[in-house]
Amino acid sequence: MQPPADIARDRRGYFRPRSIIGLVLAAFAIVALPLIVAIGTGLFYVDSLYQQSERLVIQGVTVTRQSRHLASLVVDMERSARQYRVLGDPALIDRFAGQAEAVTATLNDLADLDITGLPDRRLATLARRTRAMTSHLRADPADVGRVIADLDTSRTVIENLAAHGRRFVRERLTALRATAATARHVMLVCLFALVPIVIALAVFLGFLIARPMREIVAAIRTLGEGDMRSPIEIGAPVAEFDRIGERLDWMRARLVDQEAQKQQFLRHMSHELKTPLASIREGSALLVDGSLGHLSTPQTEVARLVDANTQELTSLIDNLLNFASWQDAQVRLDIAECDVSGLIEAQVRRHRLVQQARGLTVHTPAESIIFALDIDRMQLIVDNLLTNALKYAPDNSDIRITLSRDDNGLDFHVIDQGAGVPEADRRRIFQAFERGERPAAGRAHVTGTGIGLSVVRECAEAHGGYAEVAAHSVHSSVFHVHIPHPTNRAG
Known part of the structure; x- marks a missing residue:
């Protein structure tokens, strides 16, 4: 059966991208959406302007041309009527009728334009009047004067139509200008409103991806620092x-x-080693x-x-045991006032045989310094650093131990006068099970486990x-431990 957490995760997956590429594409789509809206709005207004301008050009040109054509036809009709009154030629009546039909056709074309302010009924009335003049002239040719008078009235109507x-x-030109102004205003609004929106979306989505x-990175750094809790x-x-x-x-x-x-192995092996070592x-x-x-002798x-x-x-094995126990849990410090100089003297005396065998002289602090610290851990610090110096110091050389105290703490x-520690090793050698490259000076000396300096660092x-x-001369090693004053210690 699938665990509830997996079911929830799968359900949540339906509403979000399943891959990083999908998230990036979705982010691009969301950022591009306002721009697409702005482009679509601009295209809408451009198309509207195009259609209005096209309609304005067609209707404007047609109205002007047809109005002039109507005026010309009415003048021709009046000329034909006046000629008939003088000459009495029936062919002139036929020509008048043809011109009247052209006027009617032109009026019908104007009606098809759907021009605001030009009602169809006025055009239809003018068309009927034109046809009526033709019928009247055919029925009563002698009453041509009345037809000419009606043509004067029609000419006035046509001028009004023009x-x-x-x-x-x-009006259409004014409307076109208003539409252009509106389009310009909308585009400016889109520009100044959408740019911050796009920037905000980009920042938000960037944060969403970067978080x-x-x-x-923080998890990997935590693993690298050894925090597994x-x-x-x-x-x-x-x-x-x-x-x-x-x-x-x-x-x-x-x-x-x-x-x-690893800790279990260290504990078991350390205990197994201590049993035969005790007999030796x-x-x-x-x-x-x-x-x-x-x-x-x-x-x-x-x-x-x-x-x-x-x-x-034995000391190395004890260090292994201590190191294993510290890795299992953080042990509280047992802080007490301590004569650090006396502690150093005691540790130096423990190693007197090695000093005598190799002709080493250890110089200890002359001044007694009292400081509040964990005595057991300070003993381990002194013992491991002194053992390290005894291991790498040349025969018949000096080892100097200094101690100072100020407002910041104890230094x-x-x-020692050994070959020194290469700069590349100065941080590495404080890691557990890491050893420096410089050779030990004592021929019969036991190779270290690589945890002594790690114990010093942890203490x-x-x-x-x-x-x-x-940092010091390449021909000497200087190990420095700083312990802050109890009032300056965190936690």
Whole structure:
């Protein structure tokens, strides 16, 4: 059965793009929609202007031409009537009738134009009057004077029709100008209104697309920083981003599982190593103490070296155990006032055999400094940095430990005269299980696990401070740990 979350996601998918390409195309379509509306509005007004101007040209030219033609025909009819009155030729009546039919046809053409202000009934009345004059002239040729008088009246009517036509053209021209002004106003409104809308849509859609990308980058950064506690959820308008978020969360779960397996392996192996190492250490201690018989000077020296390296292995295994426990959970600090100088002296005494064997001299702070910190973690910081210096310092050289305190906190430096740390390694060596490239100076020295400096960094960061390799001469190494004053520590 499909989980409810998957069903909801599938339903939601019907209302949104399923791929990033679909989202981009939808974004382009939404941004382009106002522009399409503006273009459509512009085309509508352009078409309207075109149709009005075309109609105005056709009707204006037709009205003017037909009005002039009517006036000319009426003049011809009057001339034919006057000639008939003088000459009495019947052919002139036929010519009059033909001219009257031309007037009627022209009036019908004017009626078809549908000119505002020029009613059809006036045109029809004039047409009937023209036909009546022809009938009257055929029926009573002697009454031609009445026909001529009617033609004068018709000429006046035709002049009025021409005036109506010109007024109609002017009205249509005014309407055309108003439409053009309206179109210009609408286009300006579209320009100034749609541009901000398009920009706002582009910004909103850009944010909509960029937000899940930022969440993905943040999730990857969180994974890279080792924070596996929070589930990864990508809030996105695209189903494809959901799948990316699911794969990232699957990766987080896998990393959590692998981290747990690694910590379990470290704990088991550390405990397994400590059991035989305890027997070796006990035996080397008996040899050094002479409990098993007197040893010669070379034998005693070898026994001491075995005992010293056994103690160092024990310390390394303890570091592994501590590192595993810190990775499992954040342990609260046990803050107390501590004589840091005395703590350093105690740690230096623990490594006296290595110092004697290699002719190393460790210079410790002369001034006693009291500072509030976690004593156990400070012991680990001093022990790991001192062990690191003893490992890489040349034989018969000096190691200098400095301690200073100010308003910002406590600064602790360990300086040896070794080959130095390459700049490319200065950040990397503080990561767990990372080791620098410089070789250890002691021939019989045990290779480190690569977690000593990681323990130093975590102890410093637990106090709200930091650990670093300070810039110095290439022929010496300077390790610096800063622990802020308790009043300046976050949380």
